Amino acid sequence: MDWRRVATTVAHRALPRRSDYAGLRTGWRTDALAGLTVAVVALPLALGFGVSSGVGAAAGLVTAVVAGFVAAMFGGSHLQVSGPTGAMTVVLVPIVARFGAESVAVVAIMAGGLVVLAGLLGLGRLVAYIPWPVVEGFTLGIGVVIGLQQVPLALDTPKAEGENAALVALRTLGDVDWSAALPAVGLVVLVVGLMVLLPRVNRTLPASLLAVAGATVVAELARLDVARIGAIPATLPAPGIPDLTPEATSALFSAALAVAALAALESLLSAQVADGMADDVPRTHPDRELVGQGLANLAAGVFGGVPATGAIARTAVNVRAGGRTRVAAMSHAVVLAGVVYLGTSFVARIPLSALAGVLLVTAARMVNIRTARTISRSGRSGALVFLLTFGATVVFDLVVAVELGVAVAAVLALRAMARASGLHREPLPDVEVDTVSERALLAEHIAVYRIDGALFFADVRRFLDELAQVADVRVVVLRLGSIRVLDTSGANALAEIVADLQRRGIVVLLKGLRPEHRQVVEVVGVLAELQHHKHLFDDLDAAVEHARSHVRRAQTSA
Incomplete structure (x- = not known):
């Protein structure tokens, strides 16, 4: 431990300094x-x-x-x-x-x-x-x-x-x-x-x-x-x-x-x-x-x-x-x-x-x-937190009130984030194909999903249930660029998606992983679940082209 740095931090947070009295000579x-x-x-x-x-x-x-x-x-x-x-x-x-x-x-x-x-x-x-x-x-x-x-x-x-x-x-x-x-x-x-x-x-x-x-x-x-x-x-x-x-x-x-x-x-x-x-x-x-x-x-x-x-x-x-x-x-x-x-x-x-x-x-x-009226009109979430904190202050005490208010506000914020987040299927981007039947084949066997906001376990279950009903999908491209929050729980949810799909024989390609999310994804083991280290892409067209090669090989082997 750098004790000199610790001592400097303590002094900065605890001791008076000369600058505290700047301007006192003229304003005393x-x-x-x-x-x-x-x-x-x-x-x-x-x-x-x-x-x-x-x-x-x-x-x-x-x-x-x-x-x-x-x-x-x-x-x-x-x-x-x-x-x-x-x-x-x-x-x-x-x-x-x-x-x-x-x-x-x-x-x-x-x-x-x-x-x-x-x-x-x-x-x-x-x-x-x-x-x-x-x-x-x-x-x-x-x-x-x-x-x-x-x-x-x-x-x-x-x-x-x-x-x-x-x-x-x-x-x-x-x-x-x-x-x-x-x-x-x-x-x-x-x-x-x-x-x-x-x-x-x-x-x-x-x-x-x-x-x-x-x-x-x-x-x-x-x-x-x-x-x-x-x-x-x-x-x-x-x-x-x-x-x-x-x-x-x-x-x-x-x-x-x-x-x-x-x-x-x-x-x-x-x-x-x-x-x-x-x-x-x-x-x-x-x-x-x-x-x-x-x-x-x-x-x-x-x-x-x-x-x-x-x-x-x-x-x-x-x-x-x-x-x-x-x-x-x-x-x-x-x-x-x-x-x-x-x-x-x-x-x-x-x-x-x-x-x-x-x-x-x-x-x-x-x-x-006026403030109470403004909060009450701002939305049900704010009004609920306001009233619960007020009631807990009167009935219990201030500390319980603040704890309750912050806890309820956190739950409501999490719910709002969950509503704004989720997995959304997107149409397959335009690709050059030799025949119309090949385009239909790619659309049938390749699914592109975009993850928005934050990834929650409820989304994982819904996503896997949805894919279970689409029997002919052979490659899933997960677009990760729109994920704003990816903590340990979200990364674990992503690892579960990858592992579950690949147990079903579905190839998973990841596109657009943000640099700030790279460490948590590696530590939790998302990348280890991929079939190949080259299944991580920065460009959507490249990911779709790679998915196309998997579909072709599957058709050839069939």
Whole structure:
């Protein structure tokens, strides 16, 4: 093994470089202002997602600071802003319910290690193979689940038992004391109203922050009896390694795997969106982005935070605010750290129902009716994948939803490919013959077949059954030039055709084998099945002429 080359690859995918900060000398003011803008948007979301996940507001804020800074420094995107997200909250809620809040730091560290490993192994480019209906289906499902998770907070009512967000919301609605819940509901309505109206007055206003501040002021002046965030540490917690014993890690491995899959998927999708929004910034390096996100999760776990991913909404705010280097995302983390040290007294008085209002609006904005309508009208296959992914997200979890969506999409794509592929008989090309009877004889004894697209075993069986009914065929010319996909299974199917025909006494000639298919055909043994190595042709006329000589010899011997 070339260890020097391995070390170079690891360094390329894992280490910061000077080029990360190209243009910073002239654009640092814009980046710093963009970071401040993102921090204003991120503060209520970090607090809300921390509370909603069941770990607490402090953990959400710590994650936004620590993971946000580490991911910006080591990640592969110049624009990505990372932190706690709604999608991750959806995964964390059942983990907290099953293993307790103390398990989240362990899960973050384990998931971080898995994501770093994925980046070093070069798996970042696999996200390009996730179909659009799958992405949109789980995005819609995330929005619905986030909205359902806010029901207990919005009603200031203890959360009912259970892991599924829909069932918990229904049980909570059945147990609510509506007279006691009215103040909290009023604050939710106030927050939602401000977040909807303020952007119409001025799009530059930090609507979510102003809405939370307004609700907090109203709750204080009216002395409303509603649940608050409560005291949070005035400093970042000291780093520490949680319980990583074999017993703890084995019990949490499946949870860590789910978190790692989501962290990788959402981060790469978010970076992809950011790349499409800014043409003057280098594209994301997907493998390095995975390494950065993995390190961010390791750091978040060490500091007692929750798992983090790239955040699409905050990243979009960063791009629109003019951020062009990773300094913008770092600045956002520094500003939030300042809130930890200077603003804890105000943060402690924020009503939980106000954060629920922010997350309800966030969830509603994830529901894109136009996109859902477009996918539904695009065809039954896309609509089926979209609906299955959406349903699995709500009923099960995100990882199951993505796995199911990709699997169904793959099966449907395979079916479409099979429909576009197949074996087709063609008329015999014009050849010079001495008599009309000779032309009829050649047409009777020589069959030319063209294989299109990809070769499937179902086509093999149909083809052999068809030839079994044509008793007088003595030579079959298989045209292979139109085959676009020929893997091991397809080559084995081709070998079966050749072997079966020649057992019946039918000579097989192959025409137009592509150079890129030569190796798999030789390895599987297709060429070895031919009667003679000269039965492989590049020209159809030459193949037909050779077939003609076989027919003549057969007639002579008869």
